[in-house]
Amino acid sequence: MTHLSDLNTPAAVVDVQRMLRNIQRMQTRADSLGVKFRPHVKTTKCLEVVKAQQAAGAHGITVSTLKEAEQFFAAGISDILYAVGMVPAKLPQVLAMRRRGCDLKIITDSLAAARSIAAFSAENNAALEVWIEIDSDGHRSGIEPEADLLLDVGKTLHDAGVHLGGVLTHAGSSYECTTEEELRELAEKERAGAVRAAERLRAAGLPCPGVSVGSTPTALYAQRLGGVTELRAGVYVFFDLVMHNVGVCRTEDIALSVLTTVIGHQEEKGWAIVDAGWMAMSRDRGTQKQQRDFGFGQVCTEGGKLLEDYLVTSANQEHGIVSLRSGVDPQIAERLPIGTRLRILPNHACTTGAQHPEYHAIDQKSDALSWPRFYGW
Amino acid sequence: MTHLSDLNTPAAVVDVQRMLRNIQRMQTRADSLGVKFRPHVKTTKCLEVVKAQQAAGAHGITVSTLKEAEQFFAAGISDILYAVGMVPAKLPQVLAMRRRGCDLKIITDSLAAARSIAAFSAENNAALEVWIEIDSDGHRSGIEPEADLLLDVGKTLHDAGVHLGGVLTHAGSSYECTTEEELRELAEKERAGAVRAAERLRAAGLPCPGVSVGSTPTALYAQRLGGVTELRAGVYVFFDLVMHNVGVCRTEDIALSVLTTVIGHQEEKGWAIVDAGWMAMSRDRGTQKQQRDFGFGQVCTEGGKLLEDYLVTSANQEHGIVSLRSGVDPQIAERLPIGTRLRILPNHACTTGAQHPEYHAIDQKSDALSWPRFYGW
Numbered sequence: 151m152t153h154l155s156d157l158n159t160p161a162a163v164v165d166v167q168r169m170l171r172n173i174q175r176m177q178t179r180a181d182s183l184g185v186k187f188r189p190h191v192k193t194t195k196c197l198e199v200v201k202a203q204q205a206a207g208a209h210g211i212t213v214s215t216l217k218e219a220e221q222f223f224a225a226g227i228s229d230i231l232y233a234v235g236m237v238p239a240k241l242p243q244v245l246a247m248r249r250r251g252c253d254l255k256i257i258t259d260s261l262a263a264a265r266s267i268a269a270f271s272a273e274n275n276a277a278l279e280v281w282i283e284i285d286s287d288g289h290r291s292g293i294e295p296e297a298d299l300l301l302d303v304g305k306t307l308h309d310a311g312v313h314l315g316g317v318l319t320h321a322g323s324s325y326e327c328t329t330e331e332e333l334r335e336l337a338e339k340e341r342a343g344a345v346r347a348a349e350r351l352r353a354a355g356l357p358c359p360g361v362s363v364g365s366t367p368t369a370l371y372a373q374r375l376g377g378v379t380e381l382r383a384g385v386y387v388f389f390d391l392v393m394h395n396v397g398v399c400r401t402e403d404i405a406l407s408v409l410t411t412v413i414g415h416q417e418e419k420g421w422a423i424v425d426a427g428w429m430a431m432s433r434d435r436g437t438q439k440q441q442r443d444f445g446f447g448q449v450c451t452e453g454g455k456l457l458e459d460y461l462v463t464s465a466n467q468e469h470g471i472v473s474l475r476s477g478v479d480p481q482i483a484e485r486l487p488i489g490t491r492l493r494i495l496p497n498h499a500c501t502t503g504a505q506h507p508e509y510h511a512i513d514q515k516s517d518a519l520s521w522p523r524f525y526g527w
Numbered sequence: 528m529t530h531l532s533d534l535n536t537p538a539a540v541v542d543v544q545r546m547l548r549n550i551q552r553m554q555t556r557a558d559s560l561g562v563k564f565r566p567h568v569k570t571t572k573c574l575e576v577v578k579a580q581q582a583a584g585a586h587g588i589t590v591s592t593l594k595e596a597e598q599f600f601a602a603g604i605s606d607i608l609y610a611v612g613m614v615p616a617k618l619p620q621v622l623a624m625r626r627r628g629c630d631l632k633i634i635t636d637s638l639a640a641a642r643s644i645a646a647f648s649a650e651n652n653a654a655l656e657v658w659i660e661i662d663s664d665g666h667r668s669g670i671e672p673e674a675d676l677l678l679d680v681g682k683t684l685h686d687a688g689v690h691l692g693g694v695l696t697h698a699g700s701s702y703e704c705t706t707e708e709e710l711r712e713l714a715e716k717e718r719a720g721a722v723r724a725a726e727r728l729r730a731a732g733l734p735c736p737g738v739s740v741g742s743t744p745t746a747l748y749a750q751r752l753g754g755v756t757e758l759r760a761g762v763y764v765f766f767d768l769v770m771h772n773v774g775v776c777r778t779e780d781i782a783l784s785v786l787t788t789v790i791g792h793q794e795e796k797g798w799a800i801v802d803a804g805w806m807a808m809s810r811d812r813g814t815q816k817q818q819r820d821f822g823f824g825q826v827c828t829e830g831g832k833l834l835e836d837y838l839v840t841s842a843n844q845e846h847g848i849v850s851l852r853s854g855v856d857p858q859i860a861e862r863l864p865i866g867t868r869l870r871i872l873p874n875h876a877c878t879t880g881a882q883h884p885e886y887h888a889i890d891q892k893s894d895a896l897s898w899p900r901f902y903g904w
Contacts, residue, residue, distance in 0.1 A: 159616075160904060192844055214806075214845040234802065234845050235790040238866050239536075260791055262865045290846060291791050291800055322843065413612040414637055414668050423668055425611065429591075430904075433810040433878055466699065467569055467877060468591040468611050469667060488639045489615050500844060501810055504882070507903040525902075526884040527537060527807075 152510075152518040154452065155491070159411040160430035162506035163493060164521065165454070166513045168405035169387060170202060176369065176386045177206040183375045188212050188231060188362065190384030193500045196509060196523040197225050199387060210253075212382045216243055217527050223252045231255045231362070233318065233382070235283065235291055238266040245276045255315050259283040259293050264303045268310030279313040281360060282351070286343030287336060289322035295347040304356040316360020316379070317351070319344045324367035327396055328441060333371035340368050345377035370398045388499035391448060395440040401448065401456060406503060407493040408447065409510075410470065412486050420478030421471050422486040426494055428465040432501035446470060447494035454493055462494055470494070529895040531829065531887075532868075536788040537807035539883035540870060541898065542831070543890045545782035546764060547579060553746065553763045554583040560752040565589050565608060565739065567761030570877045573886060573900040574602050576764060587630075589759045593620050594904050600629045608632045608739070610695065610759070612660065612668060615643040622653045632692050636660040636670050641680045645687030656690040658737060659728070663720030664713060666699035672724040681733040693737020693756070694728070696721045701744035704773055705818060710748035717745050722754035747775050765876035768825060772817040778825065778833060783880060784870040785824065786887075787847065789863050797855030798848050799863040803871055805842040809878035823847060824871035831870055839871055847871070 154163065180187035189203045192214035200211060200222065210229030213219045219230050228251065236244070236256040247254050258264050258280055271278050282303055285292030293300045308314055321340035327333045340363050351358040363375070364382035366389075375381065388406040389399040410426035428446065437444040449460035449472055460479075464471040472486065479485065486492070496502035503509070509521040531540065557564035566580045569591035577588060577599065587606030590596045596607050605628065613621070613633040624631050635641050635657055648655050659680055662669030670677045685691055698717035704710045717740045728735040740752070741759035743766075752758065765783040766776040787803035805823065814821040826837035826849055837856075841848040849863065856862065863869070873879035880886070886898040 158904060235800065237788050237790050237802070239788060260865060263791070266865070285793075290843060290848070291793070411614050411616060413614050414640070416662075416668070423612065425614070428811075428878065429881060433812070434805075435810070435812075466667060471667070488637060488643070501805065504806060505902070525882075527535060 154409070154512055154518055157409055157510055157518055159409050159491065160426040161409045162503060162509050163407050163409050164388070164509045164511045165405045165407070166511050168403060169199065172387055172389060172403060172405060173203055173206045176383055177208065179370065180381045181207065183372060183381070185375050185378050186380040188380050188382050189387065190214070190233070190382055191218055191222060193384040193387055194503060194523060195525065196521050197222070198511065198521040200227070203387065209380070212384070215527050216240060217524070219247060219252065219254055221524055223247060228253045231281065231318070233257055233320070235259060236263055236267060238270065241267065241270045244278070245274055248276070248278070255279045255281055257281045257283045257318060258303065259291050261299065261302055261306060264306040268306050268312060271310050271312050277313065279315045280307050281315045281362065282317050282347070284317050284319040284344050284347045286319040286340045287321045287323045289320070292319060295343045295350065300347055300350060301354050304351050304354065308356050314351070314357045316358050316362060317344050317347045318362035320382070321365050321368045324365045325392065325396060327367060330371060330397065333367050333397070334373055337368035337372035341372060341375055341378055348377065366393060367396050367398050385499050390499040391444045391495055391497045392436040392440065395437055395442055401495060404495050406499045407450065407454070407495050408502065409452070410492050410494060412488055412490040412492070414488065415483040417480070417483050420473050420480060420482050422473070422482050424462070424470045424472055424492060425468060426462065426470045427468045429467050430505055431462060431465055431470065431494065431496060432498065432505050434496070434498040434501035436497040444497060447496050450493045450495060452491040452493060531786070531889055531895055534786055534887055534895055536786050536868065537803040538786045539880060539886050540784050540786050541765070541886045541888045542782045542784070543888050545780060546576065549764055549766060549780060549782060550580055550583045553760055554585065556747065557758045558584065560749060560758070562752050562755050563757040565757050565759050566764065567591070567610070567759055568595055568599060570761040570764055571880060571900060572902065573898050574599070575888065575898040577604070580764065586757070589761070592904050593617060594901070596624060596629065596631055598901055600624060605630045608658065608695070610634055610697070612636055613640055613644060615647065618644065618647045621655070622651055625653070625655070632656045632658055634658045634660045634695060635680065636668050638676065638679055638683060641683040645683050645689060648687050648689050654690065656692045657684050658692045658739065659694050659724070661694050661696040661721050661724045663696040663717045664698045664700045666697070669696060672720045672727065677724055677727060678731050681728050681731065685733050691728070691734045693735050693739060694721050694724045695739035697759070698740070698742050698745045701742045702769065702773060704744060707748060707774065710744050710774070711750055714745035714749035718749060718752055718755055725754065743770060744773050744775050762876050765880070767876040768821045768872055768874045769813040769817065772814055772819055778872060781872050783876045784827065784831070784872050785879065786829070787869050787871060789865055789867040789869070791865065792860040794857070794860050797850050797857060797859050799850070799859050801839070801847045801849055801869060802845060803839065803847045804845045806844050807882055808839060808842055808847065808871060808873060809875065809882050811873070811875040811878035813874040821874060824873050827870045827872060829868040829870060
């Protein structure tokens with residue numbers, strides 16, 4: 151059995167207990183709010199993690215690429231929502247998957263795409279299922295709940311015999327919230343926008359069985375989800391420093407870290423140089439504009455104890471610079487001698503995970519299991 | 528044969544003609560300066576690219592991880608310099624590779640590591656080859672050329688029977704230069720620092736056959752390399768927008784781009800949404816603090832023509848937002864309708880490439896060959 155202390159560095163380490171606690175926390179919320187939970191697997195792209203989410207009670211998955219859909223369908227998961235706007239060129243792959251028995255749902259937020267989907271559906275006698283993307287917070291994609299376009303898109307699809315599965319929205323601006331009040335308000339705005347869109351579709355005689363909402367922060371702060379059928383969230387499974395700054399987790403909830411080794415020093419500068427650079431941490435500086443900037447990550451001991459004043463303050467490809475958040479530690483070479491192993495909490499679990507071919511999952515006994523993850527499109 | 532127009536998006540595309548021109552440019556410089564050229568393969572981690580570098584005249588390779596060393600040694604390349612500070616835990620792997628016939632050289636810049644290497648070498652009767660890392664510009668790692676430590680490290684290794692291969696330095700601060708004069712001055716500083724360190728070692732009776740310098744900008748602007756034996760550079764093979772801002776390449780020299788498809792719009796905001804988000808572009812915002820900020824990348828047509836005013840101005844995991852550099856284009860949906868394919872020039876070829884399992888290499892006839900790349904440690 152491999153132990154934490156045997157792992158080559160840098161390595162992505164998952165604290166399984168923390169992960170299971172995070173999974174349970176979100177599932178319990180969905181259960182108590184009376185909605186299904188559909189985790190977004192883009193965070194981990196890892197079957198072992200997704201199995202734990204399903205075991206806790208999740209219904210189906212959300213994916214951000216057709217590669218994720220293919221991989222998880224091959225692993226036996228059939229109820230899949232591909233939550234990125236569909237383009238004509240990707241329809242043949244979607245149809246092929248559905249014909250192989252995958253209950254793959256696609257989304258759209260434009261008349262142009264809806265028309266392409268309708269035409270493709272008619273030409274290929276394809277029983278596609280489409281959900282309409284709603285913009286509930288001006289964050290990115292989606293149709294405004296009150297827009298005429300909503301009904302135009304719905305009718306275009308419905309009239310062509312496409313199955314309208316529902317509406318979905320993602321209040322991505324929740325990452326910019328910093329107080330519980332803001333989070334509660336945004337969660338309600340997300341809910342209300344999606345429900346309003348569904349009501350308008352139904353009032354126009356169009357089917358809209360599903361109403362799907364979610365982002366990690368709004369999912370954790372929604373007070374009620376009346377009219378909603380399912381909740382989606384991704385990064386909650388590991389959490390990270392960005393989520394900590396948003397206020398939805400403690401640092402002790404962060405289940406992903408990067409194990410690294412001190413490889414050198416520049417004593418006059420107060421630097422310890424480690425073998426976790428941006429290749430291991432990612433270039434994500436998500437905390438840069440938040441209330442607390444964690445550089446490229448928060449330094450912990452190998453055992454996971456926070457070394458609160460030390461950050462990875464700079465990063466090259468395979469070199470990270472560990473130093474005090476501010477000021478110079480003249481004793482850094484004695485404090486963290488060459489060979490010292492540290493663990494770094496990441497700004498963003500999705501980007502940091504994506505740099506690694508596998509997670510090393512550590513349970514209570516500190517055994518490390520290799521949990522492969524995939525990448526690409 | 529696959530053509531550019533058949534590729535699934537997002538995809539990393541390599542313009543082979545540009546790449547070969549970049550390779551030739553650097554090799555010609557090394558030849559005319561009278562030094563060997565040892566490319567840094569961390570940029571591509573791709574055998575096909577490295578084969579082209581070797582075919583043009585490169586001697587050996589530089590690597591940033593032992594995984595790179597293992598992969599390229601398995602592909603038949605034996606002369607390998609591992610240019611990240613050695614730590615005791617990685618010595619057994621190094622020794623195993625050397626015993627399998629790999630001429631793998633390691634580096635150090637501290638007495639603590641030198642002592643570990645010396646002890647390991649003695650215990651294992653290992654004929655290791657170590658180069659001493661020199662700090663020529665205060666950028667990151669290395670021993671200052673005039674420091675007593677230099678001789679202490681040299682003696683510690685030499686006395687233990689370790690083969691001293693030479694000194695190496697990397698003027699990484701060249702990325703902050705913006706004028707030819709600064710680049711020439713820094714190149715000379717890099718050269719002078721490494722040569723001075725070599726002279727001091729030799730004067731102390733220690734061997735120092737190799738003197739290795741380089742970074743893409745200094746390699747391209749060095750006026751003379753007296754006393755130097757080899758040059759190293761990595762990103763020159765593809766170049767990128769950061770290098771363009773430094774002033775060492777034109778946008779027409781950038782050989783790597785990300786092919787993407789328009790998947791939606793927010794017309795009032797002047798946005799086209801594409802399927803290249805940060806997962807395809809990386810989170811690297813290397814041009815942010817430079818003279819010209821390119822957001823997450825410069826937009827081009829599918830054929831590669833610059834759409835000068837359009838950038839990827841924001842990115843989520845699988846969504847990029849294309850908009851005018853400044854201002855709102857009210858016609859963006861007509862200009863770039865859904866399904867339009869674009870190519871995005873990246874800020875940083877090393878980070879963007881790392882997001883992709885393969886490059887799609889396009890030659891003059893626009894055939895796309897799959898060139899796999901690896902990742903991990």
